[in-house]
Amino acid sequence: MLSSSVKARLLGSGMMAALALVAYGAPVRAEPGPAPYLDPRLSVEARVDDLLDRMSLDDKLGQMTQPERRHITPEEITRYRVGSVLSSGGSAPSPNTAEKWADMYDGLQRAALAGRLRVPIMYGVDAVHGHNTVVGATVFPHNIGLGASRDPALVREIGAATAEEMAGTGVDWNFAPCLCVARDDRWGRTYESFGEVPELPAMMTTAVQGLQGDELGGPASVLATAKHFVGDGGTEGGDDRGDTRIPEEQLRAVHLPPFRAAVKRGVGSVMISYSSWNGLKMHQNRYLINDVLKRELGFTGFVVSDYNGIDEIDGASGFTRHEVTAAINAGIDMVMVPTEWRRFIEYLRDAVRDGDVPMSRIDDANRRILTKKVELGLFESPMADRSYLRTVGGAAHRGLARRAVAESQVLLKNDHDVLPLDDDDKVFVAGGSADDIGMQSGGWTITWQGAPGPITPGTTILDGIRKVADPSAKVDYSRDGNGVDGSYDAAIAVVGEKPYAEFLGDRTDDLGLDPEDLRTIDRLRAADVPVIVVLVSGRPMDVAARLPGWNALVAAWLPGTEGAGVADVLYGDAEPTGRLPVTWMRDGAQQPINGGDGKEPLFPFGYGLTYSG
Numbered sequence: 350m351l352s353s354s355v356k357a358r359l360l361g362s363g364m365m366a367a368l369a370l371v372a373y374g375a376p377v378r379a380e381p382g383p384a385p386y387l388d389p390r391l392s393v394e395a396r397v398d399d400l401l402d403r404m405s406l407d408d409k410l411g412q413m414t415q416p417e418r419r420h421i422t423p424e425e426i427t428r429y430r431v432g433s434v435l436s437s438g439g440s441a442p443s444p445n446t447a448e449k450w451a452d453m454y455d456g457l458q459r460a461a462l463a464g465r466l467r468v469p470i471m472y473g474v475d476a477v478h479g480h481n482t483v484v485g486a487t488v489f490p491h492n493i494g495l496g497a498s499r500d501p502a503l504v505r506e507i508g509a510a511t512a513e514e515m516a517g518t519g520v521d522w523n524f525a526p527c528l529c530v531a532r533d534d535r536w537g538r539t540y541e542s543f544g545e546v547p548e549l550p551a552m553m554t555t556a557v558q559g560l561q562g563d564e565l566g567g568p569a570s571v572l573a574t575a576k577h578f579v580g581d582g583g584t585e586g587g588d589d590r591g592d593t594r595i596p597e598e599q600l601r602a603v604h605l606p607p608f609r610a611a612v613k614r615g616v617g618s619v620m621i622s623y624s625s626w627n628g629l630k631m632h633q634n635r636y637l638i639n640d641v642l643k644r645e646l647g648f649t650g651f652v653v654s655d656y657n658g659i660d661e662i663d664g665a666s667g668f669t670r671h672e673v674t675a676a677i678n679a680g681i682d683m684v685m686v687p688t689e690w691r692r693f694i695e696y697l698r699d700a701v702r703d704g705d706v707p708m709s710r711i712d713d714a715n716r717r718i719l720t721k722k723v724e725l726g727l728f729e730s731p732m733a734d735r736s737y738l739r740t741v742g743g744a745a746h747r748g749l750a751r752r753a754v755a756e757s758q759v760l761l762k763n764d765h766d767v768l769p770l771d772d773d774d775k776v777f778v779a780g781g782s783a784d785d786i787g788m789q790s791g792g793w794t795i796t797w798q799g800a801p802g803p804i805t806p807g808t809t810i811l812d813g814i815r816k817v818a819d820p821s822a823k824v825d826y827s828r829d830g831n832g833v834d835g836s837y838d839a840a841i842a843v844v845g846e847k848p849y850a851e852f853l854g855d856r857t858d859d860l861g862l863d864p865e866d867l868r869t870i871d872r873l874r875a876a877d878v879p880v881i882v883v884l885v886s887g888r889p890m891d892v893a894a895r896l897p898g899w900n901a902l903v904a905a906w907l908p909g910t911e912g913a914g915v916a917d918v919l920y921g922d923a924e925p926t927g928r929l930p931v932t933w934m935r936d937g938a939q940q941p942i943n944g945g946d947g948k949e950p951l952f953p954f955g956y957g958l959t960y961s962g
């Protein structure tokens with residue numbers, strides 16, 4: 350029996366004739382065919398209304414629940430009707446191949462479709478610089494390098510390429526782009542930021558268009574996520590998940606604009622930050638979520654918590670019914686509750702029963718979630734589109750990534766135009782980041798933290814140098830620089846940070862280079878040849894005291910799998926056009942240091958040299 354609201358909407362959706370008879374009780378043979386919510390001819394609103402009318406409370410509680418793949422079985426997906434499943438960082442099928450991802454996704458989706466109402470799941474991953482959890486996928490530069498490119502069109506292309514590689518594996522929800530405004534380089538997530546001013550992440554919300562397409566549901570369209578709402582890059586001391594203690598005017602001026610831009614571009618979901626604002630955890634901030642994000646910015650997608658984010662509301666481990674109530678009433682629509690998802694459902698059911706969470710809130714959350722599922726076309730095409738599997742790590746995407754790497758390079762010093770190198774120069778390469786895909790990719794690569802070593806197919810920076818230099822040119826390598834002598838035209842030290850992610854990358858000590866890297870550079874300098882330092886790092890590092898002894902310095906950031914893009918700039922096949930997306934400290938003690946704060950940096954925000962002067 351159709352409810353009056355559904356009938357009203359169906360009437361408005363061009364099914365006047367048949368339904369007008371029904372509305373006035375005249376006998377009419379019911380149209381054979383799918384239930385309205387399964388009928389793509391109807392409006393999204395009418396379909397969602399019809400589905401909501403058919404759902405039980407438990408159906409609706411399930412939709413608001415997102416377990417991690419290792420902590421739920423296909424049978425439980427069917428039984429609890431969960432709305433989504435995620436892969437946390439590095440959580441992959443075995444073997445970790447694109448095909449196996451597609452098999453895994455389809456298996457879980459079939460379990461969801463076995464439920465009474467056949468509501469498909471969304472599957473979420475952190476494809477933050479390509480489909481980076483899948484071995485063999487293209488890994489693009491991390492956001493800080495893309496911020497240096499100042500190229501929003503490039504970022505949109507990268508989003509589209511990432512969406513294609515995701516679509517081949519079925520994965521239809523990306524916890525990206527991160528739109529944080531990194532104000533303190535000691536923060537372990539600085540490299541996930543496009544820059545220290547709101548204009549850069551706001552400009553790069555083209556990533557949303559790339560991922561989602563001009564509208565959800567097109568070919569290789571995946572749901573994007575603006576994260577982490579709001580102020581995660583402004584915490585005291587760069588403390589990940591810390592407290593952003595600033596007046597509302599500054600919060601609105603610095604950290605809110607990228608989310609305003611993402612909402613205007615139609616971003617489908619927003620993830621809440623672990624951090625606090627003036628002592629209140631964002632995961633319970635009703636004002637900023639309900640009043641600012643949903644009402645003032647007009648966000649009509651759905652809000653997802655961060656991973657166990659509701660556990661941190663009261664500062665104690667685990668979550669309570671009070672925390673569940675606070676998070677849902679604050680406006681969180683789906684909860685990323687990797688392991689204790691049964692208890693979450695139980696607590697939320699109790700809260701609804703006792704009137705602590707109104708049914709209207711549950712319905713609003715479900716309406717937001719289901720609207721995105723209908724718009725994504727998941728009811729019509731729930732399975733992986735394996736026609737895109739051939740794009741995973743394919744030449745076209747790797748070529749795009751190589752261009753992105755070149756555009757992200759920032760030339761900071763170039764004494765006597767030692768760069769660009771000549772193709773036939775005799776070159777000595779050294780450094781721990783020269784021949785290591787894992788080092789040049791950074792965190793969120795295959796595993797959550799990333800790792801040194803040949804973790805996925807790609808071109809190391811040394812490979813790239815050998816590929817770009819003249820085949821007859823002599824290019825020698827030793828990690829520690831042993832073997833260099835005065836016969837070389839130049840020595841290149843490729844050094845930097847070991848991979849890290851989130852709070853494990855927070856630095857409270859200085860931001861200096863590793864002693865091993867410094868020893869390597871000194872060994873090259875002792876050979877009395879021009880020394881070019883290529884810095885592979887997720888943020889500016891404290892190099893001022895050493896810089897006078899270096900003939901050139903290039904900030905390569907975290908380039909990903911296509912290291913040849915660095916060589917393209919070193920040999921002049923690509924002009925260095927990158928400009929600093931963050932202010933470069935003169936001394937680690939200056940942190941936080943940002944443009945306009947009156948401190949004297951080593952290199953200011955926006956700095957970057959070119960070869961053409």
Ligand code: GLC
Nearest residue numbers: 436437438475524576655656
């Ligand atoms: C992490 C991160 C968030 C990520 C989520 C799922 O803790 O804060 O950026 O999307 O968990 O992996």
